[in-house]
Amino acid sequence: DAMVIQNPRYQVTQFGKPVTLSCSQTLNHNVMYWYQQKSSQAPKLLFHYYDKDFNNEADTPDNFQSRRPNTSFCFLDIRSPGLGDTAMYLCATSRGAGADLNYGYTFGSGTRLTVV
Amino acid sequence: DAKTTQPPSMDCAEGRAANLPCNHSTISGNEYVYWYRQIHSQGPQYIIHGLKNNETNEMASLIITEDRKSSTLILPHATLRDTAVYYCIVSNNQGGKLIFGQGTELSVKP
Numbered sequence: 001d002a003m004v005i006q007n008p009r010y011q012v013t014q015f016g017k018p019v020t021l022s023c024s025q026t027l028n029h030n031v032m033y034w035y036q037q038k039s040s041q042a043p044k045l046l047f048h049y050y051d052k053d054f055n056n057e058a059d060t061p062d063n064f065q066s067r068r069p070n071t072s073f074c075f076l077d078i079r080s081p082g083l084g085d086t087a088m089y090l091c092a093t094s095r096g097a098g099a100d101l102n103y104g105y106t107f108g109s110g111t112r113l114t115v116v
Numbered sequence: 117d118a119k120t121t122q123p124p125s126m127d128c129a130e131g132r133a134a135n136l137p138c139n140h141s142t143i144s145g146n147e148y149v150y151w152y153r154q155i156h157s158q159g160p161q162y163i164i165h166g167l168k169n170n171e172t173n174e175m176a177s178l179i180i181t182e183d184r185k186s187s188t189l190i191l192p193h194a195t196l197r198d199t200a201v202y203y204c205i206v207s208n209n210q211g212g213k214l215i216f217g218q219g220t221e222l223s224v225k226p
Contacts, residue, residue: 004159045213092159104165105152107159107161
């Protein structure tokens with residue numbers, strides 16, 4: 001089945017130690033998104049790629065970076081994780097902008113990151 | 117993107133219809149209403165969307181008022197597996213992004 005896969009499902013990292021979360025998709029969607037979801041809060045959009053074009057949200061900390069080496073993969077890099085970065089990180093894809101948005105986003109199951 | 121207002125929580129008896137309201141009084145003419153839900157520890161799942169007409173699919177029905185300032189998501193026969201947080205989002209489909217509000221936590225009880 002076509003899907004969005006996030007690895008790992010759970011990740012524990014030390015304060016200040018760089019960490020990378022990965023997302024892959026078999027849907028051949030043009031757009032890939034990263035959301036951060038802290039406990040009991042709604043998902044918060046960090047940034048997205050439309051093909052190779054990177055779009056950062058205004059309030060996303062510089063500590064968060066992303067790479068998209070090809071259509072299928074997208075990575076979230078946290079350069080120096082702090083305790084406040086403990087959260088679920090969700091990857092999503094969509095076919096594109098315009099009317100394609102009406103096909104909906106497809107979300108992965110998320111990576112639960114704990115910073116200790 | 118326009119903001120939405122939803123009740124923080126609702127209960128529903130299993131087998132009954134669940135009616136989840138959403139206010140979006142500042143919605144623009146080109147903005148759609150989208151509904152997603154998030155079951156505990158999973159990623160959000162698309163349910164339904166609409167512009168101005170009522171919509172129905174295999175999961176739910178969406179009723180949008182004539183002035184488009186509010187809408188209601190209807191789950192016709194709620195089951196325990198429908199227990200989740202339901203998000204109402206308005207966004208244009210010309211490059212708009214999904215920005216989540218706080219949602220409604222629906223608890224379906226036996």
